Amino acid sequence: MGLLDRFKTIREVHGAVKACGADPFGVKMDRIVSATEAVIEGRPTILCGSNNYLGLTFDPDCIAAAQRATEEFGTGTTGSRIANGSYFCHKALETDLADFYGKKHCMVFTTGYQANLGAISTLVGPGDFVIIDADSHASIYDACKLGSATVIRFRHNDPVDLDKRLQRIAHEPGNKLVVVEGIYSMLGDHAPLKEFVEVKKKHGAYILVDEAHSMGVMGKTGRGLLEQEGVDADIDFVTGTFSKSMGAIGGFLVSDHPDFDILRVACRPYMFTASMPPSLVASVRASLAKLRAHPELMVRLWRNVDTLYHGLEAAGFKLGRQKGPVVAVHINDPALAARAWHGLLQNGVYVNLALPPATPSGTALLRCSVCAAHSTEQLRRVTDVITKVGLELGIIADRSVRIAAAE
Amino acid sequence: MGTAAIQQSSALTKDGIFVEIARLLERFRAGEATITSETVIAEDLTMDSLQVMDLMMELEDRFDVSIPLNLVPEIATVGQLADTIYASKTGA
Numbered sequence: 325m326g327l328l329d330r331f332k333t334i335r336e337v338h339g340a341v342k343a344c345g346a347d348p349f350g351v352k353m354d355r356i357v358s359a360t361e362a363v364i365e366g367r368p369t370i371l372c373g374s375n376n377y378l379g380l381t382f383d384p385d386c387i388a389a390a391q392r393a394t395e396e397f398g399t400g401t402t403g404s405r406i407a408n409g410s411y412f413c414h415k416a417l418e419t420d421l422a423d424f425y426g427k428k429h430c431m432v433f434t435t436g437y438q439a440n441l442g443a444i445s446t447l448v449g450p451g452d453f454v455i456i457d458a459d460s461h462a463s464i465y466d467a468c469k470l471g472s473a474t475v476i477r478f479r480h481n482d483p484v485d486l487d488k489r490l491q492r493i494a495h496e497p498g499n500k501l502v503v504v505e506g507i508y509s510m511l512g513d514h515a516p517l518k519e520f521v522e523v524k525k526k527h528g529a530y531i532l533v534d535e536a537h538s539m540g541v542m543g544k545t546g547r548g549l550l551e552q553e554g555v556d557a558d559i560d561f562v563t564g565t566f567s568k569s570m571g572a573i574g575g576f577l578v579s580d581h582p583d584f585d586i587l588r589v590a591c592r593p594y595m596f597t598a599s600m601p602p603s604l605v606a607s608v609r610a611s612l613a614k615l616r617a618h619p620e621l622m623v624r625l626w627r628n629v630d631t632l633y634h635g636l637e638a639a640g641f642k643l644g645r646q647k648g649p650v651v652a653v654h655i656n657d658p659a660l661a662a663r664a665w666h667g668l669l670q671n672g673v674y675v676n677l678a679l680p681p682a683t684p685s686g687t688a689l690l691r692c693s694v695c696a697a698h699s700t701e702q703l704r705r706v707t708d709v710i711t712k713v714g715l716e717l718g719i720i721a722d723r724s725v726r727i728a729a730a731e
Numbered sequence: 732m733g734t735a736a737i738q739q740s741s742a743l744t745k746d747g748i749f750v751e752i753a754r755l756l757e758r759f760r761a762g763e764a765t766i767t768s769e770t771v772i773a774e775d776l777t778m779d780s781l782q783v784m785d786l787m788m789e790l791e792d793r794f795d796v797s798i799p800l801n802l803v804p805e806i807a808t809v810g811q812l813a814d815t816i817y818a819s820k821t822g823a
């Protein structure tokens with residue numbers, strides 16, 4: 325068997341998708357004009373799939389902070405924190421984040437992927453258990469592979485199922501770490517965190533929440549689902565990313581655990597990769613300050629969520645159950661979804677195409693993400709284009725037909 | 732024989748476990764090929780990786796055992812799957 329022959333199925337699936345018109349996994353952005361606009365293949369395009377929830381990627385203060393830091397500290401750290409040292413700014417960002425979350429400790433990683441990889445693989449070890457939601461992000465699954473704990477998977481967002489699975493290992497002496505996400509990246513639904521906290525307490529387990537898509541999005545001050553649900557104090561570990569609402573790149577872990585600092589010399593995805601460059605640390609500090617000073621950014625975001633969600637719902641699309649900045653349009657047939665995705669691009673609208681098995685329960689998705697910086701006109705345009713393409717491809721029926729059918 | 736009968740008579744024997752797994756795998760059968768203990772889960776059936784994980788979950792509930800994800804890569808055939816469940820069920 326040839327070196328890469330085992331990817332035959334993936335190659336076939338990817339080939340079939342490309343045959344629908346374009347390669348959704350190889351989009352070339354000629355130019356980025358703003359947080360919400362790009363030029364793709366010469367065409368002005370509205371960005372509605374970029375996870376840029378607060379629209380801070382072009383914020384003048386964030387850009388200026390990044391520029392100043394580059395001039396002062398250079399373009400990169402050229403090594404890891406343990407080898408090349410922590411710069412003042414790394415420490416300052418960790419202090420900012422710990423303060424924001426009201427936790428004692430914070431560690432910054434180079435990406436959110438690495439934050440999950442590092443946290444989950446290091447917190448639990450041989451003889452321990454990690455119990456993950458079935459719809460977990462790839463970084464959580466990969467963390468389980470890197471680590472040596474026993475991995476149990478429970479039904480998505482189902483506290484009763486988690487309880488049952490913890491009960492099965494109740495007699496086992498090892499530590500137990502439950503891992504859930506704030507907002508799930510594909511369907512945009514969020515964890516029933518209060519119920520999960522009850523279950524983890526019952527079983528003496530720890531809980532880690534990945535707030536990647538909910539930081540700067542949920543909760544009164546933007547701390548995420550844990551703030552919205554009022555369970556801050558019960559969450560043992562929080563991971564997150566700077567690649568979404570913070571508009572940059574990087575990841576973090578915060579906790580009150582008294583032995584936290586041992587992780588800095590035990591956690592391999594922290595120790596053996598170069599640290600965040602000064603420019604990005606500075607822009608993230610500026611983004612976080614912006615979020616804290618301007619919670620109205622989140623108000624704007626949620627107003628935009630209403631516009632897009634209700635617009636698409638009224639057009640007759642099947643959407644994710646819970647309304648939020650990830651708006652997932654369900655299309656049962658992957659080939660049809662690929663054609664729709666291409667149709668949107670040709671009409672100047674960029675969203676993500678998500679296909680099984682990367683999506684839960686076998687559905688294909690046109691995954692839209694809403695930005696605080698979207699104008700109402702942009703979101704109307706997005707709704708109109710998705711509706712037009714949906715009608716052309718027979719994904720939705722004409723309004724009059726639907727009304728007639730309902731009667 | 733109905734499912735209820737299987738549950739009562741033979742779920743705890745290796746054969747009983749195999750019969751039950753084969754029943755759950757029926758919907759993933761490719762063409763006419765019957766499911767035997769030599770059936771390779773990832774190759775001879777029409778299942779993707781997510782469906783394999785979901786099947787494990789279903790089996791965990793069916794037999795009230797834990798089948799850790801760490802074990803899944805080592806389970807190639809339906810027979811090995813039955814052995815794994817039998818072992819966790821009996822503590823063997």
Ligand SMILES: Cc1ncc(COP(=O)(O)O)c(C=O)c1O
Pocket residue numbers: 435436437438440461463505509534536537565566567573574575
């Ligand atoms: C739920 C979740 N966790 C973690 C990550 C990884 O974040 P990053 O892009 O910073 O690596 C992502 C995004 O890709 C995500 O969706």
